[in-house]
Structure formats: C-alpha cells, structure tokens
Amino acid sequence: MPHGADRLTIEGEPAAPALPPGNGHAQRSAATRLRLIEAAIDCLYRTGYGATTTVAIAQTAGVSRGAMLHQFPTRADLIxxxxxxxxxxxxxxxxxxxxxxxxxxxxxxxxxxxxxxxxxxxxxxxxxxxxxxxxxxxxxxxxxxxxxxxxxxxxxxxxxxxxxxxxxxxxxxxxxxxxxxxxxxxxxxxxxxxxxxxxxxxxxxxxxxxxxxxxxxxxxxxx
The missing domain is CATH 1.10.357 (Tetracycline Repressor; domain 2)
Incomplete structure (x- = not known):
C-alpha cells in the first residue's frame, strides 16, 4: 500500500450510527437507546455479567421496563x-x-x-x-x-x-x-x-x- 494512502484502520473514519433527523420521537428514541447502553456498561463494570439484569439496567438508566423492551426486546439484543x-x-x-x-x-x-x-x-x-x-x-x-x-x-x-x-x-x-x-x-x-x-x-x-x-x-x- 502506498505510503500516502489512507488507511481503513487508522486514517479512515468508521461509520457511526446516523443521528435520526429532526427533534421528535426518533431522536428521543435514540437518546433512550444510548442511555440504556451506557447504563448496561456501568452495571457490567460495577457488578459483572451475572448481576447485570434488565431490571438493574432499566433502573440505572432511569427508563421504564416497557421503554427498554421497546428498544431491546431481549437481554441478548441489549448486550x-x-x-x-x-x-x-x-x-x-x-x-x-x-x-x-x-x-x-x-x-x-x-x-x-x-x-x-x-x-x-x-x-x-x-x-x-x-x-x-x-x-x-x-x-x-x-x-x-x-x-x-x-x-x-x-x-x-x-x-x-x-x-x-x-x-x-x-x-x-x-x-x-x-x-x-x-x-x-x-x-x-x-x-x-x-x-x-x-x-x-x-x-x-x-x-x-x-x-x-x-x-x-x-x-x-x-x-
């Protein structure tokens, strides 16, 4: 590969999830999804995989169980x-x-x-x-x-x-x-x-x- 060529792994930029357009439901949904992901990371780090239940994640995120299931129907989907x-x-x-x-x-x-x-x-x-x-x-x-x-x-x-x-x-x-x-x-x-x-x-x-x-x-x- 030529010395000046862009790199896929270093010089390039990976595709990040696109932010939903507008300021309505789609963006609120994306924000809820991110809160759940960040809460799951926190739970996994503090208490380990076995103790990271969907209930614990929802409580940490401050999200109702119904809202969580709307984003991630199963625990595996969330993980x-x-x-x-x-x-x-x-x-x-x-x-x-x-x-x-x-x-x-x-x-x-x-x-x-x-x-x-x-x-x-x-x-x-x-x-x-x-x-x-x-x-x-x-x-x-x-x-x-x-x-x-x-x-x-x-x-x-x-x-x-x-x-x-x-x-x-x-x-x-x-x-x-x-x-x-x-x-x-x-x-x-x-x-x-x-x-x-x-x-x-x-x-x-x-x-x-x-x-x-x-x-x-x-x-x-x-x-």
Whole structure:
C-alpha cells in the first residue's frame, strides 16, 4: 500500500450510527437507546455479567421496563448492542490517538499504548464481562463471536498496515505479535481490578512495550 494512502484502520473514519433527523420521537428514541447502553456498561463494570439484569439496567438508566423492551426486546439484543457500541467507540478512540503520531516506526510503537489506553477503561471491562458471560448464554454465544471477529480483524490489520509503512512484510509475525499483546493487555486489565498497587500493572505493561521494541529490532535486522 502506498505510503500516502489512507488507511481503513487508522486514517479512515468508521461509520457511526446516523443521528435520526429532526427533534421528535426518533431522536428521543435514540437518546433512550444510548442511555440504556451506557447504563448496561456501568452495571457490567460495577457488578459483572451475572448481576447485570434488565431490571438493574432499566433502573440505572432511569427508563421504564416497557421503554427498554421497546428498544431491546431481549437481554441478548441489549448486550449485543452494548458490545457493538464499545468496539465502535474504542476503534474511534484508537484512531484519534494514532492519527496524532507520525507514520513509521513511531506509530508502530504507539499502537500498543493506544490499545492499552482503551483497554483500561470501564467499557473494556464491560466487554470482557460479556465475553466471559457469553459462554453460558446460548443466545448470546450464537451472536457475540461475530462482533468480536470484526473487532479483532481491525485490531490485527492496523499493525500490519503500519508495519508495511516501514518495510516489514512478515504479516504472520505481526499478526502473532498483535494477538499476544492483546491477550496480555486483557489479562492486565483484569489484574487491575484486583491489584491494589496499580504500579505493578504499569510495570508489567512497560515490560510488554520493551518486548515490542525487541521484536521491532529483530524485524529490522531480518529486513
């Protein structure tokens, strides 16, 4: 891909849900939907998947159960909407961070920190709760993997495109590095929930960035 070409994963802008026209019922409905999604994220983060009932979500959002069922007929419908919202917002946030970093080696190194910035947020913990909860929810387990496949495909393609900017063509190695780092950061995000000394988590992340520098050096020597 030419150095100056726009990137799907970093330089481009993902399509966000269009705001309904006008100021009437459609916009009120969209606002209610967003309140429910944000309330679900809050509940998932504070109390976990098992305790995030539709009743708890409606109470947190200040929305009647009937209004909630109008937006999301089933709990799975709501949880899938939450997951889609989170991955879309995380994608936007990472793009914004990385667009401010010069292309080349500096941007390649910055990808890890950009992902970690979003991984530490409550929404990421909510998404992890959904990932784990989907294992025991047949309806959710049938629909949730498609959401994550799309999210992880974007997470994998970004480093590959940036690596090609600096002349690295070892796509399989870059993909393996991305998967390893993503798994490590998910683990560190969970660790932050139980670790009273967050400095230890920060130290572990610094080690992860050191490994990436060593990986970058090895690729440079092999090119």
């Amino acid at each position: 899938i909407a939450v997951a889609e919202h989170i991955v879309r917002e995380q994608d936007l946030r990472r793009r914004q961070i990385l667009r401010a970093v010069p292309r080349g080696v500096e941007r390649f190194r910055a990808i890890t920190a950009a992902v970690w910035d979003t991984m530490k947020e409550p929404a990421s913990m909510a998404l992890l709760e959904i990932m784990l909860g989907s294992r025991s929810d047949p309806e959710l387990s049938a629909r949730f993997p498609a959401v994550m496949r799309g999210a992880e495909a974007r997470l994998a393609s970004g480093p590959i495109e940036v690596a090609r900017d600096i002349g690295f063509e070892q796509d399989d190695l870059i993909h393996a590095m991305s998967r390893l780092h993503l798994a490590a950061m998910r683990g560190l995000a969970i660790e932050r929930l139980f670790q009273t000394d967050e400095g230890r988590v920060d130290d572990a992340f610094e080690l992860l960035t050191w490994y990436k520098d060593q990986f970058l050096l090895r690729l440079s020597e092999a090119t």
